[in-house]
Amino acid sequence: MTDGPTYGFDTLQIHAGSRPDPATGARQTPIYQTTAYVFRDAEHAAALFNLQEVGYIYSRLTNPTVAVLQERIATLEGGAGAVCCSSGHAAQIMALFPLMTPGKNVVVSTRLYGGTITQFSQTIKRFGWSATFVDFDDLDAVKAAIDDDTRAVFCESIANPGGYITDLKAIAKIADKAGLPLIVDNTGATPYLCRPIEHGATLVVHSTTKYLTGTGTVTGGCVVDSGTFDWSASDKFPSLSAPEPAYHGLKFHETFGPLAFTFHGIAVGLRDLGMTMNPQGAHYTLIGMETLSLRMERHVQNATELAEWLEKHPAVEAVTYAGLKSSPYFKRVKSICPRGAGALFTVALKGGYDGCIKFVNALEIFSHVANLGDARSLVIHSASTTHRQLTPEQQTAAGAAPNVVRLSIGIEDVEDLKTDLDRALAASM
Template sequence: MSDTPSYGFDTLQIHAGAQPDPATGARQTPIYQTTAYVFRDADHAAALFNLEEVGYIYSRLTNPTVAVLQERVATLEGGAGAVCCSSGHAAQIMALFPLMAPGRNVVASTRLYGGTLTQFSQTIKRFGWNAKFVDFEDLDAVKAAIDDDTRALFGESIANPGGYVTDIPALAEISDAAGIPLIIDNTSATPYLCRPIEMGATLVVHSMTKYLTGNGTVMGGAVVDSGKFDWSASDKFPSLSQPEPAYHGLNFHETFGALAFTFHSIAIGLRDLGMTLNPQAAHYTLMGIETLSLRMQRHCENAQKIAEWLEADPRVDYVTYAGLPSSAYHDRAARLYPKGTGGLFTVALKGGYEACVKFVGALDLFSHVANLGDTRSLVIHSASTTHRQLTPEQQEAAGAGPNVVRVSIGIEDADDLIADLDQALTKATA
């Protein structure tokens, strides 16, 4: 497919990165279930290993099925390149890996998925990295948190679980002034609703497990590189701007330019961390992306209708959906995400924790699982599960207090979902 900017999103989600198979003419992207690839000769092998020629060496690094997915995700996000990996959590480590070093820090939002908060507050310490958590609504606090050791800002476009909408353009101004990249997790919004790179983000990460695949079948992650950051503008990012010993002094920024981060993530990140996406999973995700726009439209329509119904119910304390006029994020969501604000939000019940537990247990159509972005509607009590490792203060800051339930609205008939919610609320408050 030619790189023609006139193609619309619906066309690109089907065609970007894909060509008929050159050997068989197969129109659907084949699953290249192989670990290794035959070299033409010794010189060809050496050129590949020296990064002098682009091609396939070993599927820990590159695979033709995964390569199609990488190009498709990069195209939909408006990036220069992308690297896919085994999960969303792997993608977060992959995004930080070229930027960080012992003693360096990332300034992150307090409103993040619980697993990310734990990964940043606990696990990355083992690498000698640190995280500072700040309310990203307080832009002065964000500026104050950045110091000489800060190497990135990290936030979610639509925060999990509360559905809070992040002011990406404002954060991009701060990161630009500080000379550091802005990393945005776009899992909950997807590129159909939000393109963070167009708003100034440097890198975009995804848990492709969620809306991109869309049916709860496979795990996967992605890091999309905008190609717009000047890694050589300062000495903060030596992995990208200085000679790399493992490649005989190759300088990634000088050699690969706008694709420096992407090539580093493959040649160093995947090579040494091994967070590889298997081609079978890549195939499932490619199939899911083909219907992304259609599904997101339905997710948004259903979520809006259901959030309005829940907000009007006297058994409900509040609903956090940004599509509601009562939301503090309503105007920002309308400005940044004109196509809709996704299918994720929380609902607080007047009966508190006890009512939440009964409510979750009484639902029939909604599945009680630790996932989101499925065609099926899903529900979970975040404080007991996804955010359980956090302190009560961290839970409240993330929007995951004991009195709220996270709902991920699917694409079923909205009236059927409302009926299920109604009967569960009746049982929970009896």
């Protein structure tokens, strides 16, 4: 879109980054299903490879369909730029890749998706990196966990699986004082409910698989750069501040300024890690994002009504939804997620582990899947699935105790969802 008026969210989710196709006039963004692009001449090719000119070389790096999605997500998040990749897990590695070197660590919240906990506690060790897990509600503990080898702070805006709301402003102050970037996974909130950059985040990551696409059709990830961090303020981030041998000594921050992280993500991250988003996947996500605000409104509406109903149900021990007045995070919702607390939360059942299994098996409308953020309502028993690799202590710390099920509330008729849940809860006792 052209410079000029400040457009609203509903307009930007449809138009940002998108223009009629110059060759055909097609109004919907085409799927550019191509691996490579013809250079105008030898000089043009050389300029592209030297990062002296922006353009398309090879679809592992850049693709016109994916580029529209990158611009749209960056615009909605209020960022300077974005890099899309193959999954949310890929986005997390892409976010850390320019920041970390062997021996360095990242301070992370204990309240994370189970797969992220495994990635950070196990997989990144193979790169020589490590993670220090801290309860992010304990700000003193977060400060104490940061040492001279820390290179980033990581959390989720709405934590999976419990739907907890992180005090992003407080965590951002700690990270900023330490001269470190704050990375926020905003998958559970989307920029419609929360814009972490406005609360001090440096980078925002998404599993676009979830709410941004909204239909459970494709996997994808994205890293959004705020463009506000001074990568040259210290010698902690040489990938961005020091000469890059692969580009004849080019310094990314000096050369690209606010877009340094984005250019590095494409020119080095995608070039060498190859975690590329395919153009058809980007197309599905672009279509899904056109109704993002409408879906999120219904998600939140349904989740609020169901959480209030479940809290009073005789088969339920507790509900973690931050939108409940009984939640310790209720006041935080207004400042961090003013449009609502999302649609992801957990329910502790009085029937225990066995009751959870009976509950899941008795549901009909809710689909038992390892996903969230779909237009359909979803359920999973985290302790036996997504968090199965964790110790009982880690499960409890992550909000996935054995007697807990995670609900991702969809956009169906709320009365139908109540009927389905009531029947399954009766079976759980």
